[in-house]
Amino acid sequence: MPDPPSVPRPPGRPVEERPRHAAIEATLDLIAERGIRGLTTNAVAERAGISKATMYRRWRTKEDLLVDAVAALVSEIRVPDTGTLREDARALLGDAVRLYTGTRPAKLIPDLIAEMARNPRVADAVRSGFLAQRRAALRQVLDRARARGELRADRDPELCLDLFGGVIYYRLLVTGGPLDERLADELTDALLDGIAAVTTVNDPM
Amino acid sequence: MPDPPSVPRPPGRPVEERPRHAAIEATLDLIAERGIRGLTTNAVAERAGISKATMYRRWRTKEDLLVDAVAALVSEIRVPDTGTLREDARALLGDAVRLYTGTRPAKLIPDLIAEMARNPRVADAVRSGFLAQRRAALRQVLDRARARGELRADRDPELCLDLFGGVIYYRLLVTGGPLDERLADELTDALLDGIAAVTTVNDPM
DNA sequence: ACGTATAGAAACTGTACGGTACTGTTTCCG
């Protein structure tokens, strides 16, 4: 019990919370709009409506601010539970294509990818924050499906997670291909049933 | 016929080819080693063993050099033709995981991804060069499989291409997950047969 | 009122970079 219930406030003007939040929002906005190259301390301070001195009181370097901002990047997810894997998958993939078209995360991610490859702190912040959160939702859906016997037992669970994210990110980052409801539908079927024609072994005829 | 067969050489010392090639190689090396941020005109000139004046005689700006260098990025591919889609796919995916572990393209791509998102010229150079070449090989394999009736007819061909690249790039760029022979094998089966347990409709029992 | 510490504004320092200009040297042709 080193802490009495009423913390004795230190003397002087108390630290405000607004500048911290404003700087983080400004950081994410600037990366989304102008890329990591556009993330300058002057631009952050100006956009956040704070002074650089105030920024540097909270973060020792620009990188510290970047890591904190990336860690604050989250997206709310509804975890579907329709009772069938196919409908749950369609819902999750539908959410994903909407998230990755036009939104701030969609614009941020290409820049973060490059930063992650060079900066382990940013890589960790993305993977254990934003990414882990989204993968947890998918893992929950897949676990339920597995319990219902809807998943092949011989598929690596980690690979299954990657299959869902793979095509979305591939189009977002590499090909620039369409991310729409049609993709969500067709991808659901392709992942669940494969692309190979049904062989004679499994042929219902 | 404004051009006589033997081109009259202009006066003065002729332009050498070595500096151009050296600058492009130095550019790709520098991006791979130090990222796009490490790509400075001084560093390129030093690494290439040429002078900046020689560089700027060939490229008006650094961006012009970057676009040329990216366009020169190719990887030789053997197009497999084993007679079955499964073996061809395994071979292509095996080549891919080897290409994307430890090689220069593997180190370049994260940086190029971010650049592509902001720079249409770089995006076009990657997509119509390096990427188009690799997708053409896969397309050839899939077309042959389709002709043999090994592919489901109701799958979008473009989506099929994306499925193969998706997981590889997702691990390379996003999760940092393993890119090895085991992935190539398991991914082949997952893509061809799906991850869903066989339904009663197709159940051979 | 007074002491203390944060806030904003802006000038300042040091450095890195893209691009240019200049010098002297080399390689071609006639």
Place this chain on the structure above:
DNA sequence: CGGAAACAGTACCGTACAGTTTCTATACGT
């Protein structure tokens, strides 16, 4: 040899940026 143009090397200019400092205003407790 002599002219022309490319070459390496390097100094230079303007700009942009990270981070620091200074100043003044403001918000709290006593």
